[in-house]
């Protein structure tokens with residue numbers, strides 16, 4: 001097959017976000033990937049430009065797709081920063097959905113504007129709702145709040161001054177969701193293992209020992225009711241990471257072919273990747289309209305599409321690597337970085353095996 005293929009123009013995304021990506025993220029992508037550099041400055045700029053506030057200030061049906069679009073623009077160049085964006089976006093989503101008006105007033109704008117950075121320790125609770133794991137944090141009611149202990153193996157987009165959302169279980173079985181300050185007494189962050197990618201995401205193991213959570217940091221006193229309201233948005237937002245990565249790979253393949261002699265397209269061509277990205281973007285828009293539907297059927301629809309996003313990201317990255325050939329087999333090559341990043345879409349909660357387990361249950 002020859003290379004005479006009309007290549008579609010690249011979706012440019014919001015201008016301000018795109019220029020932060022090219023000025024503040026693109027130049028440090030290798031540092032993020034190879035040295036585990038956490039791009040705090042770029043994240044704050046993205047926050048100021050509105051990247052984390054689309055779904056906080058607009059209705060979910062328009063806000064979620066806008067947040068996905070910004071995350072895709074970021075992930076097109078760096079999925080590590082795209083994942084930090086998701087962590088921040090997920091926290092915004094919980095705060096915006098919280099009935100604790102005091103907490104919302106105090107934190108939502110600061111988190112949505114990137115002034116306060118933070119993440120979410122909800123993988124374990126999401127797996128526990130699927131019966132895959134036991135809930136890791138235990139709490140007890142004390143005067144003015146709760147005392148919480150336990151260990152979360154990974155929480156990203158945090159650091160000593162950041163915050164994260166967590167869920168703990170009381171002795172009567174009730175589950176409570178709250179914000180935790182990483183610098184609160186009894187909270188310890190440690191970083192012992194090295195990941196194959198995503199090292200620059202500020203990911204730590206978090207240990208809580210008798211940590212006091214005041215009532216005014218509680219996001220929801222009734223997690224059983226709260227989770228069905230936020231779980232679709234939690235998963236839908238992740239589309240931005242996978243779709244952006246796939247688009248970035250396609251763009252890179254086009255650039256490489258333009259300079260290669262006798263280049264041949266592979267079975268999965270850049271235009272096919274871009275077409276699938278567009279289809280799944282349209283699916284995300286449709287699913288966002290029904291993101292308030294708390295039924296299991298609606299959630300399974302989102303999981304089905306999320307599986308397709310993970311598969312597209314991983315197959316696009318593989319196609320990019322096959323096209324790059326030996327130049328992509330070098331440590332530090334772009335196509336290898338994209339493959340390592342893409343695999344994260346398959347293991348991030350809900351992981352491929354988590355989704356397939358849920359879909360098999362029906």
Ligand SMILES: Cc1cc2nc3c(=O)[nH]c(=O)nc-3n(C[C@H](O)[C@H](O)[C@H](O)COP(=O)(O)OP(=O)(O)OC[C@H]3O[C@@H](n4cnc5c(N)ncnc54)[C@H](O)[C@@H]3O)c2cc1C
Nearest residue numbers: 120121122123124154155156198347348349351353354357
């Ligand atoms: C770099 C990095 C950053 C992360 N950041 C965060 C974060 O910010 N917040 C957070 O909460 N989490 C975070 N995580 C965790 C992440 O979201 C996932 O929960 C984790 O990667 C999933 O791995 P797992 O193997 O534990 O679980 P899963 O892959 O989800 O598997 C769960 C379980 O499914 C069962 N299972 C189902 N089907 C099969 C099958 N076919 N074969 C075998 N077992 C099956 C097994 O019991 C397995 O233990 C991070 C992880 C990494 C690597």
